Amino acid sequence: MSETASKAGQVWAHVGQPFVNPGYDVIVAGAGRMGAACALYLRQLAPDLRLLLLDEGGLPNEDGATILAPGVWSGQDLPAAWQAEAAWVRAQLVTAFGEVGFEDRPLLEFHEQEADDTVASSDLQARFPILSGLVQVDRLPFARLDPRAATYRPGAVALACAQQAIRQGADLMLNAHATLIPGGVQVERLTVTNTHQIVTHETHMLSAPQVIIALGAEGPYAAEHDLGVHTAHARAYRQVPRLNVSSDAASPILRTSGLTLRPQTGGFTLVPAIHHRDPHGYLPQGGHLTGVPTGLRRETLEDLVALMDLLPALATEALELGRSISDVPGAWLALPGGSPRGRPQHQALPGARLLLGGPLADVLGLSTAYDLAASVAGVQTRPWS
């Protein structure tokens, strides 16, 4: 066995692989991009800490917000205080995780009103011919250009982080449901029966000095239900419908009135604005458009209808509305601090640390995961400051 192989962590992917608790210093519940990145940075900053990364699904988990995240990096609307941090995230995306689909793509944000940093939208048409078919430039005559913007695949980042963390010694258990308990985690190893029921195969009580809750929008609920700690965080159900208008590697990211059009796999993924949290107990459901059922929730549908004059393709069959909620990709997104403008953050709770991504995770998620890892490791410096 080579030195590298002997240092790699163990992976329990299914219940057929027997698990005996070797004892852990840190348990990270949730292997989305926030949890996986935190695990990787912990291996790098505190290699002596024995670490277990858990996920209820596979890797990458197809149920969470990571897999549906837009993967749009832009510093355009960030406060100055966060610019250096965001730039560090960009550099990480370019260099640290191998192939994650990183592509430089300018972001064009269109406005009806002129501002200090806007240019004439018509001046951009020659450089970006795709605009002619998509944006009513005469109705949106001004644009802000972010030449440093980029797109990437957050799911690939999560996968790369988890794999690197394992190569650097983290253990990983998949199909493992985590319940927080004082001083540790109760882990139910899940399996699927012949009749497609998900059942618990076995349960382990794992104690650990450090527990990191990286369960996305479920994190605050776990903190409250399992630990009895109430937080101010909230969540919103975000759908990302497809717009079948041709795009290619030269297509820019487009944005207007909070709607982002992200070039993806030959078309566009629409990323609607999140205006506010959804109330407790809300069950996502499709809305109706003049009586016809669609798979888009009503609020998103209304926003798209309001933009049809400015983006005429939204009024065509190019927009995949679906017929019911399951037809349109969507996921619960954490809203740190309860706000759609809340940045990624971590929070010390009695008995655990809560790590949240949310709407700005594409830009500040990796740095927040790093910050938490450094905090656990007792490292004072941050590479971006």
Next chain:
Amino acid sequence: MSETASKAGQVWAHVGQPFVNPGYDVIVAGAGRMGAACALYLRQLAPDLRLLLLDEGGLPNEDGATILAPGVWSGQDLPAAWQAEAAWVRAQLVTAFGEVGFEDRPLLEFHEQEADDTVASSDLQARFPILSGLVQVDRLPFARLDPRAATYRPGAVALACAQQAIRQGADLMLNAHATLIPGGVQVERLTVTNTHQIVTHETHMLSAPQVIIALGAEGPYAAEHDLGVHTAHARAYRQVPRLNVSSDAASPILRTSGLTLRPQTGGFTLVPAIHHRDPHGYLPQGGHLTGVPTGLRRETLEDLVALMDLLPALATEALELGRSISDVPGAWLALPGGSPRGRPQHQALPGARLLLGGPLADVLGLSTAYDLAASVAGVQTRPWS
């Protein structure tokens, strides 16, 4: 028959009273405070128009927002452009409708930060001894005082408006479900069977040149479902829990962080802030407080928990939390323009006019109803301008 009696309108309260359509110029669907006031002002401004006022329930209807409206008049946070209008509403409340529970009550709004128009909260304690038991004045050291504020009973206003409208010649039909149709209204007269089912006794198709939709939060839905007209309005479910701390005629209205404490029947009614619309399909449900089910929706519960340090009575049994949603009074409230800050408004739709009250209906509702009536009557002037 006296002249007055001969001019009074007819009332159909139940299906035992036969109805033959006499023909109407205006049908007002909804006899909450907005619809009833509009009906009254129409009788005054356009006495030649034959008018029918409809309501699905009784009078006042106990299901709508009117009966649970706070009934707090204050010009404190209104833009200057609306002050004269609000003052006219105040004068109407004092003089126009008889006994509606109008009481002058100062409004005290407490803040952590000083501002131009704030005074020291401690200076108010001598004048308002009730503060000592309710407000942590050392945590909220600054206050704005609105000496012109008042409380009244919106349900009584709706009832008085409807009764005056009938005395002045409007017809009224209760237990009548209205469906909008092109050029009029389809009316189902409802009755209750021995087995407590609500059934349609008979249906009438009533044509009218003018149809006014005053169905509160249901109005925009009726416009869309019945007429196919999409609007930008929204709604929110507002609960008004009771706080059993003694109040009397001298007790001021209290407000902090958007929560209003309205003295009512010897205690206080809490009127929580509305932060944003509820999504389509949301079903109100009780939240949990550290595992214990309550009748307050989660969002309101969280707001109250956040204020417990400032208003310690909220942390006691004086707050009636209930056990399930039906324990706490609540109603759907229209949000004109989709915003909790949207003022009452009317809107011309193809085939009808939509009249909406919403969160500011206590202050600007009557004037908006007047404005619509004057618009239908072809009257150019408004008494407040």
